[in-house]
Structures are given as C-alpha cells and as structure tokens.
Amino acid sequence: MRKVLTVLFAVASLALYSQISIPESSTKGIIITQDNQKISYKNLIYSKGKVTYTNIQNGAEEFLYDNSVKGIQEDGKSGVGLIPEENSGETAKSTEIPKLTSKRDIKDYLLQQKDPLYMKGRTINNIGTVLVIGGAASFVIGGLSNLSKADSNGAKDGEAKGSSVPLIIGLIGAGAGVVLKLVGHSQMKDAMDHYSTAGVRKFNPDYYVLNDRNGVGLMMKF
Numbered sequence: 694m695r696k697v698l699t700v701l702f703a704v705a706s707l708a709l710y711s712q713i714s715i716p717e718s719s720t721k722g723i724i725i726t727q728d729n730q731k732i733s734y735k736n737l738i739y740s741k742g743k744v745t746y747t748n749i750q751n752g753a754e755e756f757l758y759d760n761s762v763k764g765i766q767e768d769g770k771s772g773v774g775l776i777p778e779e780n781s782g783e784t785a786k787s788t789e790i791p792k793l794t795s796k797r798d799i800k801d802y803l804l805q806q807k808d809p810l811y812m813k814g815r816t817i818n819n820i821g822t823v824l825v826i827g828g829a830a831s832f833v834i835g836g837l838s839n840l841s842k843a844d845s846n847g848a849k850d851g852e853a854k855g856s857s858v859p860l861i862i863g864l865i866g867a868g869a870g871v872v873l874k875l876v877g878h879s880q881m882k883d884a885m886d887h888y889s890t891a892g893v894r895k896f897n898p899d900y901y902v903l904n905d906r907n908g909v910g911l912m913m914k915f
Contacts, residue, residue: 715739715759721749722767726757737765752795792889799885810887814880821873828866835859 719737724746726732732755734746745756793799803811838859 715744715762715765716767719765719767722765722770724757724762725764725766726761727763729763749793749798794889796885799888800881803884803888808884808888811881811884814877814882814884816877817873818877818881821870821875821877824866824870824873826870828863828868828870830863831859831866832863835863 716737717739719734721735722733722737724732724734724737724744732746733749735749737744737746739745739759742759743756744759744762745754747753748755793802800811804815835856835858839856
C-alpha cells in the first residue's frame with residue numbers, strides 16, 4: 694500500500710509540474726518559486742530543465758531548476774504556472790517593476806515610460822547636439838574658405854580677402870548648442886533623481902515650545 698501511495702504521489706507531482714509552461718526566453722518579468730518567493734528578473738533563458746536569469750534587485754546571474762518554479766509573470770503577458778487565487782491581489786502588486794538602481798536601467802525605463810521631464814530634457818539635449826555639430830561644421834568650412842580665398846587673392850594682388858561671418862555663426866551656434874546640452878542634461882538628471890527618490894519618506898520634524906513650572910523648552914516631534 695505504501696508503494697502504491699508513493700507512486701501516486703510521484704505521478705501527481707509530475708502532473709503538477711507539467712502544468713507549468715516556462716518560456717524558452719523572456720526579456721523581463723517575475724518568477725514565482727514553489728515556496729512563493731517572487732524574483733524580478735531580466736534576460737531569462739530556459740534550457741535543459743534549468744532557468745537562468747539576471748536578478749534585477751541585485752544584478753547577479755542566478756539559476757533555478759524548473760521543478761522549483763511555480764509560475765512566471767512576463768511583462769505585458771498573462772502569468773503562466775500555478776498561482777493561487779487567494780494571492781491574486783498580492784501577485785498583482787508584485788508585478789510592479791521594483792525600484793531600479795542602475796543609471797542605464799533608469800534611463801531605459803524613463804524613456805520607455807515617456808517621462809515628460811526626461812523626454813523634454815532629452816529633446817533639448819538633442820537640439821544642442823545638432824547645434825554643436827552644425828556650428829563646428831560652419832566654423833571649419835568658413836575657416837577653410839577664408840584660407841582658400843587668402844591664397845587665391847594673395848597670388849593675384851597680394852591682398853587677402855575673406856569673410857568672418859561663417860566663423861561667427863559657427864561660434865554662436867556651437868556656444869548655444871553647449872548651453873542647450875547642459876540644460877537638457879540637467880533636466881534628464883533631475884528626472885532620474887526624482888525617480889530614485891520617489892516614495893522615500895522625507896524627514897520633516899515639527900517644533901513646539903513648551904512652558905511649565907520647570908521653565909521654557911523646545912520639543913521636536915517627528
């Protein structure tokens with residue numbers, strides 16, 4: 694009887710694990726383990742019964758065997774696997790992307806979400822880049838043109854002639870571009886700082902003046 698129960702338990706376990714459909718690859722999402730631990734991952738690869746991924750929270754390369762996986766929630770897709778209904782509210786909260794720490798990841802996230810402040814700063818920065826390149830090109834072309842005219846006029850009548858307009862335009866354009874790039878970069882940095890500090894509780898103490906028989910004092914409450 695004990696052997697029969699053991700065989701039935703093994704078959705039930707295999708049937709249970711066979712219900713989990715693990716994708717061969719996934720860009721980003723959440724892994725739910727058999728002990729209900731939730732792991733935010735990126736760059737998941739499933740091969741030969743082994744799930745390899747990058748843990749977003751600590752940036753480390755990790756792996757799990759497929760029989761340790763209870764379910765997978767891919768970003769933008771419905772969850773696969775066995776996720777209890779009573780934990781559906783908690784699971785919905787866990788699908789939110791955890792706070793990113795890498796500057797590159799934060800930039801990609803803000804760009805993907807089209808954050809208004811970040812996108813405005815990025816646009817200004819791009820305009821500044823165009824002006825810097827255009828101003829530098831105008832300055833170089835104007836300088837080469839003046840050198841060419843100087844050689845030509847010098848050979849003819851000994852008087853060098855050229856125009857300083859392209860040089861001035863180039864300097865003004867490049868200078869304006871540098872200023873715009875600084876402004877745009879500052880706004881992009883402000884957007885990243887706002888994301889990093891969002892939800893962080895600030896220390897705002899309240900001060901009270903106390904007056905009793907022992908004298909006057911100051912109390913701080915926080």
